[in-house]
Amino acid sequence: MVADRTGDNFFNFRFPEKEGFLYGFNLYALVSGNDVLLFDSAFRTQVTKVKKHLASEGLKLTHVVLTHFHNDHAAGLVSLKGDLTVLGSPEYRKTLKKNIPQTVTPVSFQSGYTFGDFKLGFTAAPGHSPCSIFIDINGRYLHAGDNLMGRYDGTAILPWVEFDQLENHISSLKMLRAMGRDRVLLSHGPELSGRKNINRAIDDRLSYLETVLDTGGKCSFEEAVSGCSCSFTGKEFFHDLLSR
Numbered sequence: 001m002v003a004d005r006t007g008d009n010f011f012n013f014r015f016p017e018k019e020g021f022l023y024g025f026n027l028y029a030l031v032s033g034n035d036v037l038l039f040d041s042a043f044r045t046q047v048t049k050v051k052k053h054l055a056s057e058g059l060k061l062t063h064v065v066l067t068h069f070h071n072d073h074a075a076g077l078v079s080l081k082g083d084l085t086v087l088g089s090p091e092y093r094k095t096l097k098k099n100i101p102q103t104v105t106p107v108s109f110q111s112g113y114t115f116g117d118f119k120l121g122f123t124a125a126p127g128h129s130p131c132s133i134f135i136d137i138n139g140r141y142l143h144a145g146d147n148l149m150g151r152y153d154g155t156a157i158l159p160w161v162e163f164d165q166l167e168n169h170i171s172s173l174k175m176l177r178a179m180g181r182d183r184v185l186l187s188h189g190p191e192l193s194g195r196k197n198i199n200r201a202i203d204d205r206l207s208y209l210e211t212v213l214d215t216g217g218k219c220s221f222e223e224a225v226s227g228c229s230c231s232f233t234g235k236e237f238f239h240d241l242l243s244r
């Protein structure tokens with residue numbers, strides 16, 4: 001794990017892919033006094049390392065905000081205490097598979113959430129999962145969860161989505177594009193920065209998803225990605241999409 005502390009109050013914990021795995025993890029955290037708010041827990045292995053690192057700096061994990069509740073984002077909650085404040089989409093029950101010891105507090109899309117000097121804003125972004133959300137952090141960063149995914153080195157990963165959620169995923173990506181953000185955080189892969197770069201990353205996903213939708217899934221992988229400027233890894237997600 002690489003732990004970067006940017007400024008005084010912002011952490012980026014990076015976990016490269018384990019051998020044979022498609023993706024690693026990027027976990028971000030905010031600090032207020034001695035308290036820490038973490039975005040996503042990942043699995044037990046990752047969150048345990050994060051906790052240990054925080055403890056070594058005299059800090060305590062008090063909050064976890066979930067971008068969505070797939071296991072690779074939420075399973076680590078099982079190893080954390082019940083008194084932790086856990087926040088996520090009001091739709092979390094549709095996705096959460098684990099019995100977690102915490103109570104999930106649904107986020108408010110109207111009023112957001114304040115953590116020390118940080119003001120978080122939430123927007124529903126269904127598609128990748130019914131409970132996916134965009135999280136605005138002080139108007140500076142936009143955490144897009146798995147709406148866009150990359151490998152540790154930044155290689156684009158094909159979107160993961162079920163066929164009946166294609167339209168939702170497309171709508172959420174169009175909404176993200178319309179937000180016009182300059183710094184987008186991902187749960188897998190490095191931060192995307194620069195409007196042009198971000199738009200290109202979104203457009204590549206849109207081209208793929210719209211081709212699959214428009215052809216009713218009757219296209220080859222090569223046809224599905226023919227309009228994309230990047231070369232995607234994660235071809236298995238194309239087969240997952242068509243087999244459901």
Ligand SMILES: [Fe+2]
Binds near residue numbers: 073146187188
């Ligand atoms: Fe994920």
